[in-house]
Amino acid sequence: DTGVSQNPRHKITKRGQNVTFRCDPISEHNRLYWYRQTLGQGPEFLTYFQNEAQLEKSRLLSDRFSAERPKGSFSTLEIQRTEQGDSAMYLCASSSGPKETQYFGPGTRLLVL
Amino acid sequence: AQSVTQLGSHVSVSEGALVLLRCNYSSSVPPYLFWYVQYPNQGLQLLLKYTSAATLVKGINGFEAEFKKSETSFHLTKPSAHMSDAAEYFCAVSGPSARQLTFGSGTQLTVLP
Numbered sequence: 001d002t003g004v005s006q007n008p009r010h011k012i013t014k015r016g017q018n019v020t021f022r023c024d025p026i027s028e029h030n031r032l033y034w035y036r037q038t039l040g041q042g043p044e045f046l047t048y049f050q051n052e053a054q055l056e057k058s059r060l061l062s063d064r065f066s067a068e069r070p071k072g073s074f075s076t077l078e079i080q081r082t083e084q085g086d087s088a089m090y091l092c093a094s095s096s097g098p099k100e101t102q103y104f105g106p107g108t109r110l111l112v113l
Numbered sequence: 114a115q116s117v118t119q120l121g122s123h124v125s126v127s128e129g130a131l132v133l134l135r136c137n138y139s140s141s142v143p144p145y146l147f148w149y150v151q152y153p154n155q156g157l158q159l160l161l162k163y164t165s166a167a168t169l170v171k172g173i174n175g176f177e178a179e180f181k182k183s184e185t186s187f188h189l190t191k192p193s194a195h196m197s198d199a200a201e202y203f204c205a206v207s208g209p210s211a212r213q214l215t216f217g218s219g220t221q222l223t224v225l226p
Binding site: 004033035040041042043044045048055056058091093099101102103104105106107109 | 145162218
């Protein structure tokens, strides 16, 4: 069990550029979650997958955001045409079932200039 | 709908003193409740969770929390603070289907020598 990993750990981009983050969950965890955390706030739910199916999306997830989990393993979160308001920590978590503990990765910190 | 309120965005205690971090929740269904800790530039680590079993929950690093339905509270305590406890603490709630977590805004704990 190597834990949840996320790459990159930091990303600086210019407004209008596209960015993609990757999350590798704990192996055999069928649920994967994305959260966003802004400075001084708790994480806010964005979306979650059960295996490869995206089952729920928050209203925070605008049309510029897209998430995938091909083959039910790693997941990617893409933000198109980034805006300064997208600057945040993006956290990924995984769990082995709906009532099981969510284990968090170290996060990807995004700064949009 | 679910929500969490953490009273006190900053709490300072002396080393060896009692730690008390407050969390009140609102939930239309029987809640699952969690405390997570976040160290600088790291993801969230689970301290403890309540899932409708014993109302007094013991977690890691000497922390415990008591679920009080009548007060809709789930306060986190530790009898004796250690310097290594300095971090940000988040209370979170989910429903029985335990999809996404709803987090409070966090409490930054400072431990004074």
